[in-house]
Structure formats: C-alpha cells, structure tokens
Amino acid sequence: MTSYLRTAGMRLTHERLVILKHICSLERNFTADRIVKDLCEQQHISTATIYNNLAMLCDAHILRLLPHRQQTGAQYELAIGDKHSLRYVCTQCGREVTFKNKAIEQLLLDRHFSNFEPDNFSLVVYGHCKTCRRKKKRD
Ligand SMILES: [Zn+2]
Incomplete structure (x- = not known):
C-alpha cells in the first residue's frame, strides 16, 4: 500500500x-x-x-x-x-456486475482523441437485472 x-x-x-x-x-x-x-x-x-x-x-x-x-x-x-473497468449496473436495485471484454477495451485503447490523452477508462452499461425484470413482469 x-x-x-x-x-x-x-x-x-x-x-x-x-x-x-x-x-x-x-x-x-x-x-x-x-x-x-x-x-x-x-x-x-x-x-x-x-x-x-x-x-x-x-x-x-x-x-x-x-x-x-x-x-x-x-x-x-x-x-x-x-486501469480499465467495465460493468453492468441495474438502475432498479443498484446491483453491479463487472465483466471483461477485450474487444471493447481495445477499441477504447486504440481510440485517438483530439486535445485529450486518456489515462484509464470506466464503462458502465445501465439497465435492469434479471431479478428486477422478473419482478416487473409479475407486477
Ligand atoms: Zn436489479
């Protein structure tokens, strides 16, 4: 540390x-x-x-x-x-799941930005988890 x-x-x-x-x-x-x-x-x-x-x-x-x-x-x-973080987040219950995806990571690493030099990245995909989708169907 x-x-x-x-x-x-x-x-x-x-x-x-x-x-x-x-x-x-x-x-x-x-x-x-x-x-x-x-x-x-x-x-x-x-x-x-x-x-x-x-x-x-x-x-x-x-x-x-x-x-x-x-x-x-x-x-x-x-x-x-x-250095990189990819995750899904359920907007209903807040549950998070991290995932790995080499293709997405490489796409972001290869991306050139004008007037900007990235140090690391964090990508969050928002949606509804399986449990919340099931609950919604039942209601
Ligand atoms: Zn949920």
Whole structure:
C-alpha cells in the first residue's frame, strides 16, 4: 500500500494510510459518505481531510471516481492494478456486475482523441437485472 503512494509521489501521512487501508478493506465500490461515516469518529479524521485525500488518490490513479448515480451519490473504486473497468449496473436495485471484454477495451485503447490523452477508462452499461425484470413482469 505504501509503495502505491510512493510510486504516485504522495506523502505518507498517517491519515492517508488509514483512509487507504480502510478503502482496501471494503467491497469494491464505496461512497465518500461511507468513508466519512466510518472514519470521522473512529479515527478522528476530518471530513475535509477525507474528501481531499479521495481527490488526491483519484489524481494519482489509485482510486477512480465512478459516474454519478442519483440513488447513491459519488462512488469510488480502487483502480490499482486495474486501469480499465467495465460493468453492468441495474438502475432498479443498484446491483453491479463487472465483466471483461477485450474487444471493447481495445477499441477504447486504440481510440485517438483530439486535445485529450486518456489515462484509464470506466464503462458502465445501465439497465435492469434479471431479478428486477422478473419482478416487473409479475407486477
Ligand atoms: Zn436489479
């Protein structure tokens, strides 16, 4: 964990290590509110420090900010060792499934943008999962 921070040229502050360690213990995606709720009281880390560190960890490509979803607010995920992210998201229940697709990844990697150099990408396909589609049919 410290090597990721060192590689990214980030200082090893106590707060930063506590935040990153906590993030690594969570499930794949998390909200800033969750980190604030978990660490503000327990570890006496201020809300501002948490938000600043989340932004810095995103800049360093250690975290990735996911596309905004109304029901949850801003969500993040660890981007370490996984520069690209492809997933389906059910807009009904929020269930997420990650998937691999070499063709899509290659298409995005080969794409040249004018005046823009991509670092990584996250593709989200929104829809309805099997369970929610079944429920909808029954209603
Ligand atoms: Zn669903």
